[in-house]
Every structure is written in structure tokens, then in C-alpha cells.
Amino acid sequence: MKEHLLRLWPEQASDYAVSVDWLVIGFTAMMVLFVVPVFVALWLFIWRYRRGRKADRDHRAQSNLPIELTWIILPFIGSLVVFLFSARLFFIARTPPADAMEIQVTARQWMWKFQHPGGQREINTVHVPARRAVKLTMISEDVIHSLFFPALRIKQDVLPGRYSMLWFQAEHSGTYEAYCAQYCGTDHAAMLARLVVLDPADYERWLQANGTQADLISQGETLYRQFGCGSCHGTASAPPLEGLYNQQVKLADGSQVLADDDYLRESIMLPQQKLVAGYAPIMPTYSNLLDEEAVQRLVAYLRALPAGPAKENP
Structure with a gap:
């Protein structure tokens, strides 16, 4: 029986987790490097200039350019290193591989x-x-x-x-x-x-x-046929869907939109929101007929449709 131990640090299941941990450790070390001297100096001054102690209390301004430049440049370089490392991790997290x-x-x-x-x-x-x-x-x-x-x-x-x-x-x-x-x-x-x-x-x-009788795309195709989508999208009454995914679509208001997952979902659930140029607003809404899982299957099917030889996307 596996014991449940108190973990002060979560286990690492990926290389990305290792990189994030090194970022946290590095940032913490940098903060300690710059904050501890400040607190040490603060308590030294409190002790040296405490009430009743004989000390030079001349308040005339003094400056030391090398110290001031060092205190400005080193934190700037450290912050820049942390920023670049963080930006790299953010870019990695937002850019999945094409074959994922x-x-x-x-x-x-x-x-x-x-x-x-x-x-x-x-x-x-x-x-x-x-x-x-x-x-x-x-x-x-x-x-x-x-x-x-x-x-x-x-x-x-x-x-x-x-x-x-x-x-x-x-x-x-x-x-x-x-x-x-x-x-x-x-x-x-x-x-x-x-x-x-x-x-x-x-x-x-x-x-x-744990196999099923149909994969996600096949399930989407079943829904596509069940709701008779091809009766309009296979004619001149509605825009063609073959090869539509990740293409620019011209809308009735003159703007253009990328046919990504969000656009396909919105076109199924709220088809009147973004009307395609050249087509009448005849498609009904399916927001009360389909749940999100069914919409995901339809979107998976639409994404897989290859471009038709004789059709062009509007």
C-alpha cells in the first residue's frame, strides 16, 4: 500500500515542470541576493544610530557613483534574464506541436x-x-x-x-x-x-x-447526417464546408474571420452572429439541441473535411 507523504514540492512529471521549477528557484535566489543586503544594512544602521549612541549624524548628501550604478545595473540584468526565460516558457506553453x-x-x-x-x-x-x-x-x-x-x-x-x-x-x-x-x-x-x-x-x-465503434470524426459525421446539414451546405443555399478549417472567411459586414475552432462552434450554436457574405441567414440555431460534447464531434468532423475540387470558400 502506497503511503501518502507530505510533499513540500510537487513531483515533476515533465521537462516543462523542471524548467518552471528552475525559474522559481532562480527568481527566489535573485530576490534573496538583493533583498538580504538591504535588511542587513537596515539593522546595522538601526544599531549604529540608535538613540544615545555617539555617531556621526551629519545629514549632508553623499554619493558613490560605482555603488549606485552597480545597484541599478545588476538588478536590471537579473530581471531581464528572468523575463527572457519566462517569455520562452510562455511561448512553449502556448505553441503545441503540429503532431500533438x-x-x-x-x-x-x-x-x-x-x-x-x-x-x-x-x-x-x-x-x-x-x-x-x-x-x-x-x-x-x-x-x-x-x-x-x-x-x-x-x-x-x-x-x-x-x-x-x-x-x-x-x-x-x-x-x-x-x-x-x-x-x-x-x-x-x-x-x-x-x-x-x-x-x-x-x-x-x-x-x-476501451475501443468504441466510431472515432470522434465518425461520430461527428453521424451528427452531420442526422441533422441534415448537407441538404443546405451541399447546395448553393449555404457556404461550402470542405476545406474551410483555418481559412479566411469573408463576412456580410465586409470583415474577415479565421475559421478556427471557435468560429465553427459559434457558427453551429449562434449562426446569425457572423453571416457569410453572399448567403441568406437561413441556418437555425442549435444551442438548444446540441451539448458541448456533440459540438466538439461536429467540429472534429468539419476540421477533417478535405478541400473539394470544384468549391471555393467564400
């Missing part, structure tokens, strides 16, 4: 729902392979949540009505805790999850053991 495996995450009071590309679904537990980049595309069905993996040193708010992204690459197999880091209601403290990192071979066996 994508998992859909839906948050609601008070649980986490995960769906793998192969259609496998989990609640409050997510299995991922070690040493492979994993991208989480997240949305909330109710209020603001925040998915936090202490062992990975990463956290991202999960918002209602728009997608947010989080990615990581766990280097070490094991089971790690995840929390909601944004107060979201009465049972916020119970909104917990587990990250299970498996060796690649073990992860493939887990996928096979």
Missing part, C-alpha cells in the same frame, strides 16, 4: 469529461501516452473552471462559450492529480481528476481495451 494528439475536454459542475480521438470517453480520469505531446481542447458547459496539473506545472481556465487550449508532454509514467483551480460552486473542492501516464505500448493496449 488532441483530446477533447468538457467541464461541468462538478466533473471533467475527456474524449479521445478514437472515441474513448472518460470521466474524471484521462489516460495519455508518455513522451508524446498531448493537446487538450477545452470548453465549459456552465461556469468558468480551471484545469490544473501540479505535476506538470500547467493550468488553463476553461470557459463557457469558447475553446481554450492546454498542451503537455509527460515524460514519466505514473498517476498524477488534477484539480479545478477556479471556484465554481458548492462542490468545487470535489472537482478532481486523475492523469494516468502510460508507456506507449501500455497506452495502445488501453485504447484497444
